[in-house]
Amino acid sequence: MKKVKEILGIMAIVLIILTVFSCKDTKKSDDQKNDGQMEMNNNSMNHSGGENMEMSQQDMQNNEMKEGDQKTSKATAVLNKYLELKNALVADNTETAATAGKSLFDAFAQFDNSNITETQKQEVTEIIDDALEHAEHISENSGKMEHQREHFEILSKDIEDLIAIVGTDRKLYKTFCPMYNEGKGGIWLSETKEIKNPYFGSKMMTCGEIQEEIQ
Ligand SMILES: [Cu+2]
Structure with missing residues (x-):
């Protein structure tokens, strides 16, 4: 019985010691981990502070470019052809x-309707449906310039x-x-400030006034 008590006693002590040590170990390694993390945080703050700023600047540039590209690709073909028509x-x-x-x-028929809101899509679709009809009449009425001008x-x-919806390039x-x-x-709509009247042509070339600059 005495031996058993002794063994139990020793085991208890060993257990206590083990527990204390393992606690210390965990604490220690927790501390180490925390230290490590703090260092890592500091590191990432220190140098990726700059990196992050560079990144966000680049992102901003990219976004601007993307937006620019979208505007360009959406309205560009239509505007090119509209101005060609106007100058004719x-x-x-x-x-x-x-x-x-x-x-x-054709430019209207191929208009890219993606990446705009549903409401805008509806408005754009209505505008394009109307514009297609007028563009078609103009194309079919060579020789009837006054009729072309009405359209x-x-x-x-x-x-x-x-362009009030999708912007102009x-x-x-x-x-x-x-x-x-x-x-x-x-x-x-004109690409130049100089007045060249598409409704009267040579009959009244400079009749007109600029109401608004759109960009
Ligand atoms: Cu017509």
Whole structure:
């Protein structure tokens, strides 16, 4: 019995010692871990502070570029063709206007409707449905320039509405001709400040005033 008690006693002591040691060990290794983590945190704060800033600057640049690219890719083809059409009417060239009308029709038909909200998508779809019709009439009416100009006037409003939603890749001047349509007036969008009237062409080339700069 005495031996058993002694053994139990020793075991108890060993247990206590083990527990204390293992506690210390855990504590120690916890401390070490914490120290390590703190060091790592410090390290990452120290040098990736700069890295993070570089990254975020780069991200910002990337985002800007992406946004720019999106705007560019969305409106660019349509604007290119619209301005071609406008300049054909400025030059009183009904055949070139018809060709540009066809290209503008194609540009509208291929318009990239992605990455915009559902509401915007609905609005853009309505604008494009309307614009397609006018572009088609312009393309089919070579030789009837006054008829082409009537459709061009509504098309210009469509373009204005469209870039109000998807943005423009270039500076545009919203120009107003007060004499068009028997004094009711009509607007067009131009890439130049200089007034060149697509509604009257050579008959009244400089009639009009810039109402707004759009960019
Ligand atoms: Cu028509």
